Amino acid sequence: MDIARHLALIDELCFRPFPAEHGPEGEGERVPGGFAVVLASSQDLCTRDPAERAPTVGEYETHRDALREHLAGRWGETDPWNLQTVLLRTEREEIPEPWAGLCAHARMAHLWAVEGTGRWVALAVADRDPADEVRLLAVVTEIDPP
Template identity: 75%
Template sequence: MDIARHLALIDELCFRPFPAEHGPSDEGAAGPGRFTAVLASSHGLHESDQAERAATVEQYEKERDALYERLAPRWGETAPWNLRTVLLRTEREEIPEPWAGLSVLARVAYLWEAVGTGRWVAVAVADRDAADEVRLLAVVTEEAPP
């Protein structure tokens, strides 16, 4: 767990210019108005047993919560944001990216408006798809959450 490194990257993404085109980045993916950084990722868990996957999810949730503990004093305490409701809303309304995509990947996120940057920051554990790796994500975007 390298919380200091994760915080430094989140801080950098709050001020880095967004790219003009969608595509991969050194940290994950980026596009106009958004970055999705993979802070940590499992390797081979999409083929692994459920107990090992559950242990990894638990570890990444602890890391997400540790990030919350450091970001909350800066940007305010927030309740966990239930991404399941966002996912349900995608069935009947147009949800903007990166929020629609995040709701497909994760169940819960912590979310802040990064004061003084004009950007929103979310941290979440992407574990919804058992056929995919478990990832700890940071999303930085200028798109307000729905």
């Protein structure tokens, strides 16, 4: 995985105008007030031996943590954000996108308020659904986290 390329994309998304409507956005999707981008994805993991999933998730978490170190150097250290609690809240309240989608796919995220932009950046590994690929996700939005 190319950390420099991922950082450059996150930087670009911190200043790119947000879309007015939902739709595809390169390797991710755009939602009103934000972007959800797939930085990396496993290939055909969901059709292979399930025993391969855990090491792949570990590899993606290592890449996420390397990106987190760079972003924490810019925007400060943050505690991991438990997305399970947000997922549980979706049963009784309306959670806005892109947060509802993020908690449906990932278990935890690192989250920063990007000073001077009014935007939030979240970094997560989407591994919740064993029938889906493992993905490294970046979310950039102006919607405050729930």
